[in-house]
Amino acid sequence: MRWTNACLQNNGSGFKLGLLLCAMKDGRHTCKSCSNEFVGSYCNVCGEKVLTPGDKSFKSIFNSVLLTITFSDSKFIRTLWQVLRKPGTVARDFAAGKRVKNISPMSLFFVLNLIYFFFPLIQLFNASLNTQLMSPFSEFYKTIIATKAVTLGVDINSFTMLYNLKTATLAKLMVMIFVVLSSLPLNLLYWKKNKFFMDHVGFAVELASFNLFINAIVLTVVVRLFGLGLYLDETILTLFFISTNLYFVLRGSYTFYHERGWRLVAKSAILILFLKIALEIYRSILFFVTILML
16 A cells, blocks of 8 residues: 555655554554444444543543433434334335434434333333233232232232332333334234334334333323313323324324325224223233342
8 A cells, every 4th residue: 555655665664653643644553343444533344432631531431321312312313203204114124224314213212211211101012900900801810919028028009119110121121122012013014015024023123112202291281381280181191192103103004104094094903902902911911020039
């Protein structure tokens, strides 16, 4: 290489020092991750950034964290807007390898999940004991709850507090179970579309992100601002969830799976039913894991 030869000629015995100085003058670097030689601040192969003394400062690290967990990152805002405006687009582009403009569906999901669990008023993925007792298996659950409370030697009020604290922590770790469960019917409904399993998971993750933002975070903020808690019962919440999910599934399936006509409507209706079943199964798993961990 010309620049290497120039360094050797100009620096003689000071081989390593000369090579380094010449590289600095030419703006060349060796990537720390893939060992690729490149010019500029970012590796043209893997995208790794050349660190500078400023990157080691507390301010730089703090800004990086702030951009990740707040709305300061334009990629986060752009990706979220795509999920709301054109459902299925983020998962479609990610599956196709177009990953520069948006953050991944998984990254979006975990950021929203973190925000949601600071304000868990609407019980979507984090199911309190009262929410669990409204499930179809409530009578069976009551027997298990009574037995566990006796074992722990606490009354029902104390048990409820212990349960809610434990299940809130576990839900953060187990929420991906719901995503995987909700992706299973997608594999059956769209098996002719030649999608990979993880493509279906990506679509399910985008759907879960949509639910977190609209049916959990936004709904929680609206309920608290306008004091609508007394007017929200299980029936109203169910109808609201069905309406919002139907919007996403219809538009998302049109974009991601290229489904059309009556098949789009029929498969969307079936998927909504399966989503309800997946949510109940997830909550049941969460219930039993929480009981075991108490």
